[in-house]
Amino acid sequence: MHIADGVLSVPVLVGTSTLAAAGVGFALSRMDHESIPRVGMLSAVFFVASLIHVPIGPSSAHLLLGGLLGFLLGWQALPALTVALILQVVFFGFGGITALGANILIMGVPALLCYYLFAIRVRPGMAPGRILTLAFIAGTLGVLFSGIMAGLCLFASGREFAAVIWAILIGHIPILVAEGFVTAFVVGFLHKVRPELLGGQTLASA
Amino acid sequence: MIAFEKIVASLRFPAAPAMAAIFLLGAAESAFAHKVKIFATADGAKISGYAYYSGGARPRNVTIEVRGPREEKLGEVETNDRGEFVFEAVSRCDHTFVLDLKDGHETSFTVEAKELPDSLPVPGDTGASPVAEEKEAAAGEEQSDTPRSEEWVSSVSLTEVEAVVGKAVSQQIRPLREQLDAFEEKAKLHDILGGVGYIFGLFGIAFYFLGARRKEEGVGVEKISNE
Numbered sequence: 261m262h263i264a265d266g267v268l269s270v271p272v273l274v275g276t277s278t279l280a281a282a283g284v285g286f287a288l289s290r291m292d293h294e295s296i297p298r299v300g301m302l303s304a305v306f307f308v309a310s311l312i313h314v315p316i317g318p319s320s321a322h323l324l325l326g327g328l329l330g331f332l333l334g335w336q337a338l339p340a341l342t343v344a345l346i347l348q349v350v351f352f353g354f355g356g357i358t359a360l361g362a363n364i365l366i367m368g369v370p371a372l373l374c375y376y377l378f379a380i381r382v383r384p385g386m387a388p389g390r391i392l393t394l395a396f397i398a399g400t401l402g403v404l405f406s407g408i409m410a411g412l413c414l415f416a417s418g419r420e421f422a423a424v425i426w427a428i429l430i431g432h433i434p435i436l437v438a439e440g441f442v443t444a445f446v447v448g449f450l451h452k453v454r455p456e457l458l459g460g461q462t463l464a465s466a
Numbered sequence: 467m468i469a470f471e472k473i474v475a476s477l478r479f480p481a482a483p484a485m486a487a488i489f490l491l492g493a494a495e496s497a498f499a500h501k502v503k504i505f506a507t508a509d510g511a512k513i514s515g516y517a518y519y520s521g522g523a524r525p526r527n528v529t530i531e532v533r534g535p536r537e538e539k540l541g542e543v544e545t546n547d548r549g550e551f552v553f554e555a556v557s558r559c560d561h562t563f564v565l566d567l568k569d570g571h572e573t574s575f576t577v578e579a580k581e582l583p584d585s586l587p588v589p590g591d592t593g594a595s596p597v598a599e600e601k602e603a604a605a606g607e608e609q610s611d612t613p614r615s616e617e618w619v620s621s622v623s624l625t626e627v628e629a630v631v632g633k634a635v636s637q638q639i640r641p642l643r644e645q646l647d648a649f650e651e652k653a654k655l656h657d658i659l660g661g662v663g664y665i666f667g668l669f670g671i672a673f674y675f676l677g678a679r680r681k682e683e684g685v686g687v688e689k690i691s692n693e
Contacts, residue, residue: 267572293676300669304662311658313519343668347661427567 262310262348262363263410265356269417276413277361283368284342287335298457299336302329306367307344311352314438321435327402328443330371331379331395332450332457337371338364362413370405374398382458391451391458392444399443403436404429504530504563504575505647507640508555508582509633515575516550517565524549528565534589535560535579558586581636583629 268276291299309323329337345363348354355363378398382391407428415421450457502525506515518524526547532540540561543551555561561582564574579588 264572291672291676293673293680296669296673296676300666300673303669304665307661307665308658343665344661347664351657351661 262345262355263359263366263413265358267417268359268362268413272413272416273358273362275416276365277358280338280342280361280364280368283335284338284364287338291336291339295333295336299333299340302333302337303340303344306341307347310344310348310354321431323435323439323442324367324403324406325439325442326367326370326406327374327395327399327439328446329367330374330402331398331443331447333371334375334379335372337375338368341367341371366406366409366413369409370402373405374402377401379458384455388448388451392448395447396440396444400436400440402443403432403439407432502565502567502573503647504565504573505644506551506553506563506575506577507636507643508577509636510583510629511555511586513553513555513561513577513582514550515563515577516548517545517573518549525565525567528567531564531566533562533564535562555582555586557589558582558584559589583632585625585629 306325306329309325311322313322326337326341329340333340342360342364345355345360345367349357349360378394381394407425410428411421411425414424447458502517502519504515504517506513516524517528517530524545526545526549528545530543530545530551532543532553534540534557540557541553543553543563545551553561553563559579559582560576562574562576564572566572
């Protein structure tokens with residue numbers, strides 16, 4: 261879900277860039293020493309995952325991993341996404357320089373929502389089944405929220421909302437499901453081997 | 467598997483998703499990139515082409531708008547089940563094919579006027595003559611400033627030869643152009659690996675600077691030794 265240059269209107273570009281810069285700035289101010297390797301690793305995962313295209317029916321789509329990033333990183337998902345998105349623009353021309361802010365929000369807001377809705381519910385000693393369920397829902401809703409965010413950005417630039425949402429979501433239904441499983445798998449695996457990594461910064465430092 | 471988990475457990479960061487991604491990367495080498503593009507060539511007055519995602523899949527049954535050099539709408543085409551479309555040009559001008567997938571993906575491709583046969587009327591001339599009247603149209607070219615116009619009047623067969631040669635050449639180079647076009651769009655493995663390297667490098671630098679600051683403040687030392 262990358263929006264290219266020249267698609268969004270100027271007020272939307274300015275607004276999203278400002279918001280994205282504020283969000284990333286806030287996240288960076290709270291970034292601590294221990295979280296950096298984790299942020300870097302997930303940034304790389306996101307960078308690679310959104311370049312791998314799985315042909316699905318008439319179209320092709322890629323994993324978004326917004327839910328996973330939010331689940332594991334909380335606010336730090338924003339810098340992780342920013343770095344990866346910048347490199348995608350520079351190397352491959354996916355997205356665009358001016359649309360960078362919009363793309364950060366399209367991925368970042370769902371990540372934050374997934375963090376606050378699901379990841380902070382994870383408690384030490386929680387039943388693995390419940391954690392997997394939370395992760396699965398976070399993964400699927402992450403995709404859905406991203407679609408809605410992209411729809412909102414396009415809508416604010418004068419496109420018809422229903423058509424946009426329809427076009428985006430139809431193509432992403434398989435991804436929605438796949439993303440739920442991937443997120444649940446990764447979170448389940450981490451829960452087994454490094455349970456303290458779950459729940460973003462709050463639990464990691466608690 | 468247990469040994470694998472132990473290795474992962476010994477790392478300080480989530481290596482599992484990275485490994486999964488690298489496995490996926492190996493499995494899906496042909497399917498990088500996400501961008502929609504159009505490719506089209508003229509074969510006589512018939513412009514045929516197709517829309518495709520840079521992964522290789524093609525959008526089916528989508529409407530492509532055809533615009534002239536001054537953004538005026540010349541018509542619309544719809545892609546078939548294989549993502550292909552055909553457009554009959556009625557005038558010799560730049561044809562721009564615009565595809566808007568409504569989800570933020572947009573693309574355009576221009577077939578330049580010079581790819582189209584001389585027999586088509588140039589817009590602005592009196593009346594758009596249909597493709598069938600090639601010979602009359604060719605004779606009508608006298609007014610236009612083609613340097614070859616004298617020869618054209620003297621020998622009609624030359625037009626025919628030109629048409630045949632043009633067709634053959636465009637058929638021959640079409641696969642090459644397609645390949646080149648697709649190649650440009652293909653995200654290459656080494657670019658991806660380079661990007662991953664950049665990310666690790668950047669976060670490595672951040673790690674170093676934050677670590678250095680904590681050390682100066684004397685906070686990091688005991689915390690690290692605790693772990």
